[in-house]
Amino acid sequence: MRHFHAVASAALIAVAACSAPTSNATASEAAKPGDAIAAAVAAPTRTPANVARDQYRHPAETLAFFGVKPGDTVVELWPGGGWYTEILAPLAKSGGGMLYVAAPWEKGLNRFKAKQTADAATYGAAKLAEFPQTGANPKVPDGSADVVLTFRNVHNWRFDGTDNTANAFRQIFAMLKPGGVLGVVDHRLNESDDAAKEEKSGYMKESSIIAFAEAAGFKLAAKSEINANPKDTKDYEKGVWTLPPVLTEGEKDRDKYVAIGESDRMTLKFVKPAS
Numbered sequence: 001m002r003h004f005h006a007v008a009s010a011a012l013i014a015v016a017a018c019s020a021p022t023s024n025a026t027a028s029e030a031a032k033p034g035d036a037i038a039a040a041v042a043a044p045t046r047t048p049a050n051v052a053r054d055q056y057r058h059p060a061e062t063l064a065f066f067g068v069k070p071g072d073t074v075v076e077l078w079p080g081g082g083w084y085t086e087i088l089a090p091l092a093k094s095g096g097g098m099l100y101v102a103a104p105w106e107k108g109l110n111r112f113k114a115k116q117t118a119d120a121a122t123y124g125a126a127k128l129a130e131f132p133q134t135g136a137n138p139k140v141p142d143g144s145a146d147v148v149l150t151f152r153n154v155h156n157w158r159f160d161g162t163d164n165t166a167n168a169f170r171q172i173f174a175m176l177k178p179g180g181v182l183g184v185v186d187h188r189l190n191e192s193d194d195a196a197k198e199e200k201s202g203y204m205k206e207s208s209i210i211a212f213a214e215a216a217g218f219k220l221a222a223k224s225e226i227n228a229n230p231k232d233t234k235d236y237e238k239g240v241w242t243l244p245p246v247l248t249e250g251e252k253d254r255d256k257y258v259a260i261g262e263s264d265r266m267t268l269k270f271v272k273p274a275s
Contacts, residue, residue: 033060036070040091045122050083053245056262057151059087061226066183066269070095072146075175077131078103078153081111082123088149089123100140102131132164133171140175148172149183152265154212155204169216173272182218182270184209185227187240187263202240206266218270227265234264 033041041060054060068074070091079085079101092099103109109128116123130137150172157165172182189203198204210220236242240263242249247257 031061031064031067033064036091036094037063037068037087039094040087043087043090043122045090045119046086050086053083053262056227056229056244057083058226059084062183062185062224062267063087063091065222065224065226065267066147066149067181068147068149068183069097071097073098073100073144075100075102075129075140075145075148077148077150077172078108078156079112082115084149084151085112085115085123085126089126093122093125099126100129100145101126102129102140104132105130105134105137131171132168142174143177145175145180146177147181147183148175151185152187154184154186154209155198155202158198158204158208159200165212166215169212169218173216173218176272178272179274180272181221182213182272184213184268184270185265188228188234188266190234193234200239201234201236203234203263206268209266209268213268213270217272219273221269221271223269224267227267229261229264231260232264233260 037060041054068088068091072092072095074088074092074097076085076088076099082101085099085101088099091097101109101112103112106113106128112123112126113128116126128138129140131140133139154165154168157163157168176182186209187203189197189201189205191205191207193203193205195205195208198208206223214220232243234240238248241247243257243260244262247254249257
């Protein structure tokens, strides 16, 4: 599991401007968030510490890029404390959609279940599912999802020489309807770096994630630089957790890492072919 830390910030929310979309699958694309996404991002039920991180995670632009709509059946994989769930639940509720929250059963869902218990009005309709699936617990039905989203999780499947990534992408492929979308955001390793860093650093190469997705049957539809951070040098002894929000070095060089901000992230949109 990735390291989940809620860190309060006094940073102002700054939403990045979007560039015009392009049909080139390897080019950077952006889409203007609709009213429903904007309203979900502005939901008063969101945690203030999470709202402060919008400047790094660009949720409105990211969800618009992936084409998420209020009436969709959406699966969020490994939600942790529910940073994106705080947006996806109100979005689904606003348009009659369905939200599945899927993680290792059932320890991986405990933090979300606590949120669901505390605020049933916002989160009570979300369905819980096991991912990766073992066959023993509730699952996302095959061919049921319009969109599957995973934020900063693929590197977890790649950790410590135990590679569960291929199986994860096959299961995601099965969840989606033909023509459905897989949206991936993750910490980006330089293509020139040693691939062994993917097992320890929390970073992954774009080419690695694309290869796993394509092997499962997905087609790369588009890339975006919405979540890029060129200040991230990616050479930290303690990996990506050196940067905010974790700041694993504590007070050591804290100002330096806060000035860098959160990690450089790839944003990849894949499609399950219609046939």
